[in-house]
């Protein structure tokens with residue numbers, strides 16, 4: 001059990017800022033959060049010729065709840081409906097959608113192909129209808145689709161059977177996935193075909209009305225692993241130019257095959273070594289970890305070096321990409337940096353730092369990139385752990401130009417109306433605030449659909465809740 005003070009115990013602005021000071025963290029937080037059309041978080045802006053009605057963005061979150069052939073189910077529709085009623089005006093991709101079967105992260109991940117296209121179109125429509133019903137207009141709503149290949153973390157056929165298509169060897173991670181030789185590495189020819197799959201998926205996404213596609217480069221999945229592919233030989237590995245060829249080829253293809261499909265990139269702007277449970281299950285760096293394979297990590301891969309990510313941003317700019325969503329690390333091997341939580345997922349480790357440190361690290365890395373590339377539009381991530389102090393920090397970072405839009409992940413699973421409540425000055429619904437119990441991560445790790453089991457009545461009433469309780473109890477006793 002973590003020993004850091006819980007956010008819920010920091011009851012006043014002074015108590016919260018005192019804790020930041022105690023930790024030596026530089027994180028602004030406004031004491032008063034404004035509401036109404038003139039508030040900083042209600043500020044409209046344009047990106048790539050499109051208007052976005054406010055400064056809240058919904059981050060992509062999959063639910064492990066599609067059909068086995070990759071179509072959305074009622075559970076998927078419910079989640080996207082909640083995204084629509086949130087009041088946020090930017091939807092960064094909805095959830096990761098695989099561009100082909102072998103790239104699915106689980107057998108229930110959505111899959112974009114001709115057979116599934118009309119059902120994915122219906123899913124988008126669900127979000128739009130929900131938004132229009134509550135807020136009248138969708139004119140200032142920006143909706144994209146996140147496209148992915150899961151690479152080393154692919155499990156397309158069975159939840160308990162990894163079928164990795166890694167970009168290169170990585171001792172610490174290979175061990176976890178049973179990779180023993182080079183035979184399963186994705187080949188250059190396969191990557192060239194995959195480039196075509198991303199282009200084909202983008203053409204389809206444009207056809208059904210998505211305004212942009214996110215060519216996913218984060219969380220240890222294929223695009224991200226290629227960025228650190230220093231040991232890979234051939235045209236997709238080694239030099240920075242080669243490691244970004246996959247992205248460049250996709251972008252060039254989308255530009256020539258679509259009418260006007262906009263492109264965004266969600267990127268892990270820094271990575272650390274993989275972590276494992278140490279004494280008392282507190283996370284420690286894996287002794288087999290190789291710092292060279294952490295894109296944006298410093299020489300030990302326990303800190304940040306933004307020189308390569310900065311170069312990557314320059315590349316995006318030169319490719320005419322204006323929309324970037326920053327995130328970091330991976331939920332598989334260093335979740336404490338990626339989604340700071342008080343209670344780790346059942347297969348994880350106890351946080352080795354106060355989760356506020358992880359939140360601040362992501363926010364400050366984003367701010368540094370924004371300073372280096374002021375004309376790019378950045379969406380930040382990792383704010384949920386701030387809990388009751390999320391609105392104050394969100395307003396402060398937007399007001400100070402540290403980020404353009406505040407991305408919300410777990411918080412909208414438990415408290416979907418948060419953006420609207422903040423923007424309209426409604427009462428803060430404390431009981432809905434995500435306390436980072438991590439059940440939405442623990443459930444899918446154990447073969448169940450994802451959702452907010454502790455706080456969302458709909459999931460509370462599902463039979464999986466009891467199963468989850470038992471799993472968590474067993475993990476606490478082990």
Ligand SMILES: Cc1cc2nc3c(=O)[nH]c(=O)nc-3n(C[C@H](O)[C@H](O)[C@H](O)COP(=O)(O)O)c2cc1C
Pocket residue numbers: 059060061062063095096146218266327338339340381382383384385407408409410411440441450
């Ligand atoms: C259940 C769950 C599913 C997620 N699925 C995706 C996904 O499909 N694509 C993605 O880029 N990130 C995914 N993420 C990461 C989130 O987008 C986000 O980066 C992370 O939760 C940190 O933000 P937060 O602190 O607001 O939760 C997922 C996170 C959770 C909790």
Ligand code: SF4
Pocket residue numbers: 410411413414433434435436437438439440441451452453454455
């Ligand atoms: S299960 Fe609910 S409370 Fe727990 S982390 Fe997920 S959204 Fe937050």
